[in-house]
Amino acid sequence: MTITEVSVSLTINGRAVSVPQGTSLLAACESIGIETPTLCWAENLTPVNVCRVCVVEVEGSRALVPSCARAAEENMVVHTESPRVRHSRKMVLEFLGSSTDLSQASDLAVWMRHYQADPNRYGQTDVPAERIVEEPKVQDDLYVRDYDKCVLCYKCVEACGDDAQHTYAIAVSGRGFNSRISTEFDTVLPDSACVYCGNCIGVCPTGAIQFKTEFDMRAVGDWRPESQDVTTTVCSFCGVGCNLELHTQDNKIVKVTSPADHSVTHGHLCIKGRFGWQYVQPPTVSPRD
Amino acid sequence: MVLLWGSNAREAHPIYFHHVLKGLDNGTKMYAVDPRRTSSTKFADAWLGLNVGTDIALANAVGREIIAADLHNKEFIAHATQGFEQYQAAVEEYTLENTETITGVPAEAIREMAHVYAAAGTAQILWTLGITEHHNAVENVLSLCNLALLTGHVGRWGSGLVPLRGQNNVQGGGDMGSLPNKFPGFQDIGDPTAQAKFEATYGMRLPAKPGLHLTLMFEAMERGEIKGLYVIGENPADSEADVAHARKVLSGLDILVVQDILMTRTARSADVVLPAAVGWAESEGTVTSSERRVQRVRPAVSPPGLARQDTDIIGDLANRLGVDWGNPTPQELWDELRSLSPMHAGMSWERLESAGGLQWPCRDLEDPGSPFLHGWLWAEDLEGREPAPFSVCQHEGPKEKLSAEFPLRLTTGRALDSYNTGVQSGGFASPIRYGDSIDINPTDAHALGLADGQRVRVCSPRGSIETKVRIQPDIPVGLTFTTFHFPELIDVNQLTNPEWDRRSGTAEFKAAAIRIEHLHSNGAKPMTDDPALDLERTTEPANG
Amino acid sequence: MADLFIGDDLADDIEIAAVAAAVGATNTVVHAGERLVYGGTQRRRDHRHLLLPALHALQNAKGWISPGGLNHVCTLLQVPPAEAYGVATFYEMFRLDEPDYGPGVSHVTHVCVDAACQIAGSRELIAELEASGAQVHRSPCLGQCERPPAQFHQGIGRPDLVPADFAAGGAGLGGSPTEKIPQQGDPSLRLLRNVGVVDPTSLEAYRANGGYQALDRAIAMGADAVCSAVAGSGLSGRGGAAFPTGIKWRAVAAEQGRPKHVVANCDESEPGTFKDRVVMENDPFAVIESLTLAGFATGAENGWIYIRGEYPLATARLQNAVNQAQDAGLLGSNAAGSGQRFDIEIRRGAGAYICGEETALFASLEGFRGEPRSKPPFPTTHGLFSEPTAINNPETLINTLDIVLYGAEQYRRRGTERSPGTKLLCVSGRVTKPGVYEVEFGVSLGEVLALAGPLTGSGRLAAVLMGGAAGSFVGPDALDLPLTLEDTRERGTTLGSGVIMAFTDEIDMTAVALRIAEFFRNESCGQCVPCRVGTVRQHETMLQLQTAGGLGAKRRKLIEDISQVMVDASICGLGHTAASAINSAFDLGLLPGGRNDDN
Numbered sequence A: 001m002t003i004t005e006v007s008v009s010l011t012i013n014g015r016a017v018s019v020p021q022g023t024s025l026l027a028a029c030e031s032i033g034i035e036t037p038t039l040c041w042a043e044n045l046t047p048v049n050v051c052r053v054c055v056v057e058v059e060g061s062r063a064l065v066p067s068c069a070r071a072a073e074e075n076m077v078v079h080t081e082s083p084r085v086r087h088s089r090k091m092v093l094e095f096l097g098s099s100t101d102l103s104q105a106s107d108l109a110v111w112m113r114h115y116q117a118d119p120n121r122y123g124q125t126d127v128p129a130e131r132i133v134e135e136p137k138v139q140d141d142l143y144v145r146d147y148d149k150c151v152l153c154y155k156c157v158e159a160c161g162d163d164a165q166h167t168y169a170i171a172v173s174g175r176g177f178n179s180r181i182s183t184e185f186d187t188v189l190p191d192s193a194c195v196y197c198g199n200c201i202g203v204c205p206t207g208a209i210q211f212k213t214e215f216d217m218r219a220v221g222d223w224r225p226e227s228q229d230v231t232t233t234v235c236s237f238c239g240v241g242c243n244l245e246l247h248t249q250d251n252k253i254v255k256v257t258s259p260a261d262h263s264v265t266h267g268h269l270c271i272k273g274r275f276g277w278q279y280v281q282p283p284t285v286s287p288r289d
Numbered sequence B: 001m002v003l004l005w006g007s008n009a010r011e012a013h014p015i016y017f018h019h020v021l022k023g024l025d026n027g028t029k030m031y032a033v034d035p036r037r038t039s040s041t042k043f044a045d046a047w048l049g050l051n052v053g054t055d056i057a058l059a060n061a062v063g064r065e066i067i068a069a070d071l072h073n074k075e076f077i078a079h080a081t082q083g084f085e086q087y088q089a090a091v092e093e094y095t096l097e098n099t100e101t102i103t104g105v106p107a108e109a110i111r112e113m114a115h116v117y118a119a120a121g122t123a124q125i126l127w128t129l130g131i132t133e134h135h136n137a138v139e140n141v142l143s144l145c146n147l148a149l150l151t152g153h154v155g156r157w158g159s160g161l162v163p164l165r166g167q168n169n170v171q172g173g174g175d176m177g178s179l180p181n182k183f184p185g186f187q188d189i190g191d192p193t194a195q196a197k198f199e200a201t202y203g204m205r206l207p208a209k210p211g212l213h214l215t216l217m218f219e220a221m222e223r224g225e226i227k228g229l230y231v232i233g234e235n236p237a238d239s240e241a242d243v244a245h246a247r248k249v250l251s252g253l254d255i256l257v258v259q260d261i262l263m264t265r266t267a268r269s270a271d272v273v274l275p276a277a278v279g280w281a282e283s284e285g286t287v288t289s290s291e292r293r294v295q296r297v298r299p300a301v302s303p304p305g306l307a308r309q310d311t312d313i314i315g316d317l318a319n320r321l322g323v324d325w326g327n328p329t330p331q332e333l334w335d336e337l338r339s340l341s342p343m344h345a346g347m348s349w350e351r352l353e354s355a356g357g358l359q360w361p362c363r364d365l366e367d368p369g370s371p372f373l374h375g376w377l378w379a380e381d382l383e384g385r386e387p388a389p390f391s392v393c394q395h396e397g398p399k400e401k402l403s404a405e406f407p408l409r410l411t412t413g414r415a416l417d418s419y420n421t422g423v424q425s426g427g428f429a430s431p432i433r434y435g436d437s438i439d440i441n442p443t444d445a446h447a448l449g450l451a452d453g454q455r456v457r458v459c460s461p462r463g464s465i466e467t468k469v470r471i472q473p474d475i476p477v478g479l480t481f482t483t484f485h486f487p488e489l490i491d492v493n494q495l496t497n498p499e500w501d502r503r504s505g506t507a508e509f510k511a512a513a514i515r516i517e518h519l520h521s522n523g524a525k526p527m528t529d530d531p532a533l534d535l536e537r538t539t540e541p542a543n544g
Numbered sequence C: 001m002a003d004l005f006i007g008d009d010l011a012d013d014i015e016i017a018a019v020a021a022a023v024g025a026t027n028t029v030v031h032a033g034e035r036l037v038y039g040g041t042q043r044r045r046d047h048r049h050l051l052l053p054a055l056h057a058l059q060n061a062k063g064w065i066s067p068g069g070l071n072h073v074c075t076l077l078q079v080p081p082a083e084a085y086g087v088a089t090f091y092e093m094f095r096l097d098e099p100d101y102g103p104g105v106s107h108v109t110h111v112c113v114d115a116a117c118q119i120a121g122s123r124e125l126i127a128e129l130e131a132s133g134a135q136v137h138r139s140p141c142l143g144q145c146e147r148p149p150a151q152f153h154q155g156i157g158r159p160d161l162v163p164a165d166f167a168a169g170g171a172g173l174g175g176s177p178t179e180k181i182p183q184q185g186d187p188s189l190r191l192l193r194n195v196g197v198v199d200p201t202s203l204e205a206y207r208a209n210g211g212y213q214a215l216d217r218a219i220a221m222g223a224d225a226v227c228s229a230v231a232g233s234g235l236s237g238r239g240g241a242a243f244p245t246g247i248k249w250r251a252v253a254a255e256q257g258r259p260k261h262v263v264a265n266c267d268e269s270e271p272g273t274f275k276d277r278v279v280m281e282n283d284p285f286a287v288i289e290s291l292t293l294a295g296f297a298t299g300a301e302n303g304w305i306y307i308r309g310e311y312p313l314a315t316a317r318l319q320n321a322v323n324q325a326q327d328a329g330l331l332g333s334n335a336a337g338s339g340q341r342f343d344i345e346i347r348r349g350a351g352a353y354i355c356g357e358e359t360a361l362f363a364s365l366e367g368f369r370g371e372p373r374s375k376p377p378f379p380t381t382h383g384l385f386s387e388p389t390a391i392n393n394p395e396t397l398i399n400t401l402d403i404v405l406y407g408a409e410q411y412r413r414r415g416t417e418r419s420p421g422t423k424l425l426c427v428s429g430r431v432t433k434p435g436v437y438e439v440e441f442g443v444s445l446g447e448v449l450a451l452a453g454p455l456t457g458s459g460r461l462a463a464v465l466m467g468g469a470a471g472s473f474v475g476p477d478a479l480d481l482p483l484t485l486e487d488t489r490e491r492g493t494t495l496g497s498g499v500i501m502a503f504t505d506e507i508d509m510t511a512v513a514l515r516i517a518e519f520f521r522n523e524s525c526g527q528c529v530p531c532r533v534g535t536v537r538q539h540e541t542m543l544q545l546q547t548a549g550g551l552g553a554k555r556r557k558l559i560e561d562i563s564q565v566m567v568d569a570s571i572c573g574l575g576h577t578a579a580s581a582i583n584s585a586f587d588l589g590l591l592p593g594g595r596n597d598d599n
């Protein structure tokens, strides 16, 4: 994105704001301390603006606009707390909660309470609300895909494809409510194009894609985020200088991410950086023993 | 424009390659020069598959074509370079036609690449071991530097020469003086000012004569001039060219001390093993990446058992040898370096923390660091330096020529999910690791009557190993390839050529002559697997 | 080019030949020599748009897209297999699992289950066909609502066809102008003047009846004058959104320095709409001429026709027209002597209503999933291949012929001040003479129904669906409604794509509304949450309405809440309009009344 020095002035919730041209409405809101829920947006990915949880009202625009993707314009008048905005955000959260397993999407839980979303008001005994039902795909020792947690935010597809890895092992398949993230013909990952960079894990907001270590530890009730530390260091495997965030619990590395704002990685790693730490210590638990 | 030359960055430097890909998405053109059609080359607008070891001929032909088409940057050449006339004369014989014969690359493609490179607004040449693991490595590099000088694609934002480093801190190692002829910060050993400065700070006299690099050390060991060896974090018993010989030399030492995080093959044959902490996950310190970016590493977990920090072990050792170095923190050691190495002077511990890394040279606290080098070439007065010299480099080809006995070329490289000798990357179960094998073109496989997956014997003038065949259409006829990640399975370094480049000390890993033999059902013994090395973390010092 | 991973499955000779015929055997991204291989990002991008034709070829060859076939196409076009699979599974006409048809099955019969056919016995037809052993696929509107229940045969190893075309004697190209439209012979017809009168397969016949005079005139006037005339005529888009055509053309004409495109949006999938089909089948040269005219006016060199996959006859006739125009120099490097290059490529959709939405159409044509893109940026600057594009409905396009020939003023003599000209209406449902009608803007709804009348069924009008599934119902009290853009808007309804579907009072409107809800659920691309989940929740609530015979207060509130978020927060027009017909049905009391309980 080219953010030039030219700035634009707009009004958000009655307050005058001035931001550099090219700034998204989301960032403009943030600049004056207005928090906005987001799901499909990430700073290291191209906005796809599909989840619509970040919508705001722009005067003169018939429909609400996604704040993550729309740039601020001169003299825009924006509302983030209007009844229409609150209604849409609440409904998007309810829709997702009524169709997918959000139990590991901790950020969303906060917003659900904020907008008093009630996913249980859909469906009746005669016609139940349809949910996404998928078995976890455990196809190797590195990561697990559990698509009943998938909100179709497209982040993993972008990270696997044009925004980082350019491997294109997964894409959205099907249409409408039957859309799923999938390999070709749903082949298992080891037989697909996947090169196990794990960048999909890094961006997934709901835990639909997660480290096998995390999956196994959760299975035995031993995943304790509150007692985890994150240490930033540098990967040892080649000379590029990727920053790693080592997540540790009980003096063990349990997963690895990279800071999205790091100029070398932009949050993306390769198989060695993501999974190569295991020689430092063997994996923590194996529920299959 | 990107000229990817002898580098499979897609697999060896995947995150760096993300940046290249972004460029390609935005319309950058890429030409890839490599004997193999690697995954990196598959992103290129054109792949030029040259014969192994003919890089200089190709580079010279590109240079000749640029001059012949009058596309060279005459102003830049006059301003910032010297030796152009000699260069021009030297490349004269590398016509497109001659070079097609030498390299196997169609003349038209060489012409096209030369024109695109010369005409580009900005252009970079990227290379890795495909250029440097040859007996004439330095000449290879210089022949590419000539192209940058010819076109002015150097010393400017977006243009330049980019050697990609294979390890997280090779750059840092050199910066810190782990070179036989340099003090930290690339100050010359023997230079009186530098010598005096370091002696004053270290409080002792320092040898004024360069030491030996690894290959010379092995020669000295062989001659019995070196009797003891202290190895820190290296595995020469697996990684040296002609390893059988290297192992013999190591076993003839009076004492071998190995300080490592894992029980490597070298450690197993050591008299003393000093278990160490993992640098990037268990220690405090810095590393320096390919782009000269110094970044902090931090401990996330504590080392197991009796493993200790490298600095502690070395300090203790010094103590036992009768010097007291105290107990300096990593930050204190870093500050000492800053006081001695001007190019690091501006990199305070705090700045490294807050800026998330700085690129040297960074001379004072205000200096933002240097995203690229050689900007002086464009300065009015060249900042008082000598103009950059063109180098005359002549094509030689690999030392080991193909013969009736050894008719195939063997070259080596990396795979995405593995790393160097496999000591570390062996620690996780990669679903995409395909194991030990030798890649061969379908045509050659057919001629030799080989099937995919068949086990064979591979022989070079030095030795032979057993492995399985992987038929790969991406390998040109006459060439074979294997990774060097499975030393215990496919001891490829028994085959590679220990002829090394006298200037860089790098062996010719990239070009051996081999033949492939069928295993006979009788006679040939099944390969006795080296007992799989147990690479569990060492926790006990094996004290001899 | 990329380091793609292609699995081990191989295509067979039939598949390889079919793909070669569709995209050209040598049309591959990678040009491989032993020591020199050309490829690269640009070549890969340049070939991606061949994916959809290649998938069509595979589907047609075998009746499904096999893993080997997909691998073959992916290798040729350097498309990642996961992406190609994602594209293929987006479309109704493609199967990705091996069908268990018995031997000798030559086609799958698609039977329309949308409103006009639903009330004309499609369910019974399906039962009958299935009993006879036919392979039946339940399809959304097939664009033949005037001859319900509609069928379409998707061929396996042989061309697709529409049985009704044979009944009418009009299949293939050899046929003469056999289509009978209700207003045949009416001298006041403008848009339909050639239909049923001029041989649609002959350029000569088209020219003999005044064809290509408009293009000649346009070239004589110059591009700028043509844009002015179109703007001055007040012509607005006939695809549904009624955007002023002149503004669109001007915007594209003003773009300089990048390749430009004009696209005829012939996807026609709005339930109840079939006018474009009638025009394309019976006056294909008018579509080609007007698209060429649009290219000339906007300075675009590339013309595209994106036509829905279920229109084999229209496709064949358009292709024939393109070929003849090419041979006559009316297309090509100096199209019609304009001094400008103009070529037309025809692309078939593969069964996806959403691909009629302009940005989804671009994505589909480019070889991606037919998912709409966010606007802004608009197609006039970032259209097909992200290049400036004017996209129009074919009815919009053919209007420009008269405008150029006779001038804006003359054009404005018909219709009203704010809705000038004539309009094609697709009249279907319970009327005696369903079909396409051309009327001046401003005639009343009652007059149109009278033209097609009398009503059949009970003969008592219950409601009229205006503008299709994306439109709304009006009641018998709306017969006086003047059919103009402004009057319909004021009455809270729409002309949309010109659908007038009549329902009489014996019809179970709950079933009709339920089917509309199901239509949107099936056709949502699934990209955005409000529409992907909202259309499902809306459909479920309508199912509850059907089973419970009414909705309590909570469910009515749900219907409102769902509708509100779809209107407010969806990305595209599909989500924006997915609740509109159902809301209007509630408002008109067409559905069982509210219940007093809380549910």
Ligand SMILES: Cc1cc2nc3c(=O)[nH]c(=O)nc-3n(C[C@H](O)[C@H](O)[C@H](O)COP(=O)(O)O)c2cc1C
Residues within 6 Å of the ligand: C236, C237, C238, C239, C240, C241, C242, C243, C245, C265, C266, C267, C268, C269, C270, C353, C354, C355, C356, C357, C358, C359, C391, C392, C393, C394, C396, C397, C572, C573, C574
């Ligand atoms: C869901 C949806 C489906 C559409 N289908 C069609 C279609 O089949 N044909 C068409 O011409 N326009 C269709 N449109 C409208 C197009 O997006 C676009 O407005 C039109 O092609 C512009 O041409 P016009 O200005 O000539 O009407 C559709 C819109 C939406 C939202």
Ligand code: SF4
Residues within 6 Å of the ligand: A149, A150, A151, A152, A153, A154, A155, A156, A157, A181, A200, A203, A204, A205, A206, A207, A208, A209
């Ligand atoms: S798997 Fe995760 S990242 Fe991918 S689309 Fe689903 S929720 Fe988003």
Ligand code: SF4
Residues within 6 Å of the ligand: C354, C371, C372, C523, C524, C525, C526, C527, C528, C529, C531, C532, C570, C571, C572, C573, C574, C575, C576
């Ligand atoms: S509104 Fe519906 S059809 Fe349109 S983009 Fe969203 S999900 Fe797709």
Ligand code: FES
Residues within 6 Å of the ligand: A037, A038, A039, A040, A041, A048, A049, A050, A051, A052, A053, A054, A055, A066, A067, A068, A069
């Ligand atoms: S976060 Fe903006 S649309 Fe998803």
Ligand code: FES
Residues within 6 Å of the ligand: C112, C113, C114, C115, C116, C117, C118, C140, C141, C142, C143, C144, C145, C146, C148, C150, C271, C272, C273
């Ligand atoms: S063809 Fe059946 S409703 Fe249109």
